[in-house]
Amino acid sequence: MSEQLSQLQRLCTETWDAFKAKSEFFKLVQDGLCDRRLYALLLIQTYHYTRHNAINQAMVCQNPKINDFNYMKYCLDHAQEEVGHEMMAFHDLKHAGFAVESPSVLPKPSLETDIFVAYVYYISQTGNPVQRLGYSFWAEDAYDHIMPTLQIAAQNMKLKKSAMTFFIDHAAIDQKHSEDVHKQILRVCKTQDDWDAVKTAMLGTLTLTHRLLEGIARDYSLLVQGKLPHHEFLGSETSFAEVVS
Known part of the structure; x- marks a missing residue:
């Protein structure tokens, strides 16, 4: 690994560590929350942003500044491999015990998710064509930063592996993707x-992802208060506990 790649990795880890130290989302889980509805909110937003990844990856080839045919081929191959991965998050939602028949019934993405998706499209189609790799660089390795906390959630919320395929099986797929990136x-x-373009995109997408997670924590608070519209299908913590006990 080159020194510049090592510097990117260190910066990525430092950014995650600084976020987790003050994150309300991570605090909710680490404090022992047993309510699966927080996990459901995470899966809903995961579905919404993941379904764009294949598209925005392929759209790097529309960047007027791209002139590397091998890089274009990589983008198209990677895009093909990403097709349909959002359905893993959707099926996890069903296996976690929530009554959802099709993705069409899911609530709309949060504002934070919409902003994140828009930014990824922006860095895919404009500027230095290599900068889209800044998103892939950390996203394919994100499990190292979130899995310890999700394992706590799985234990406290009594989640089976069948309800965590996106974060378990998907992680195995992304190990090879990370090497390719x-x-x-x-x-x-x-x-x-x-290198600067890759770093800027990495930090930009990381920052927006962290805001997305904090938006989930905020929405959970609203849900508990009965103030989050279009999420009635998630039920209440008490009624859900009765179903899964």
């Missing part, structure tokens, strides 16, 4: 401007 970054980053 590292190879691409080392191959396509030929100037300091390239």
Whole structure:
């Protein structure tokens, strides 16, 4: 691994650590929350942003500045591999005990998710074409940062593995993707401007993802208060506990 790639990894870890130290989302789980509805809110937003990943990855090839055919092929191949991964999050929602028949019944994405998705489309189609790799760089390795907390959630919420395929099975898929991303970054980053573009996109997408998670914590608070519209299908903590006990 090159020194610049190592610096990216250290910056990514530092950014995650700083966020987790003050995150309301992580605090809810680590304080022992047993209510599966928080996990349901996470899966809903995960479904919404993941369904765009194949599309915005492929759209890198529409960037007028792209001229590396091998990088274009990588983007299209990776996009094909991402198709349909959002359905893992949807099926996890069903296996967690929530009555959802199709993705069409899910609430609309949160504002934080919409902003995150819009930014990824922006960095995919404009600016330095290599910057989309900044998103992939941390996203394919995000499980190292979130799985310890999700394991706590699984224990407290009594979640079976069948309700965690996105974060368990998907992690195995993304291990190879991470290796591919590292190879691409080392191959396509030929100037300091390239490395800076990757770093900027990494930090931008990380920041917006952390805001997305805090939005989930806020929505959970609203849900508990009965003030989150269009989420009635999630039921109440008491009624849900009766179903899964």
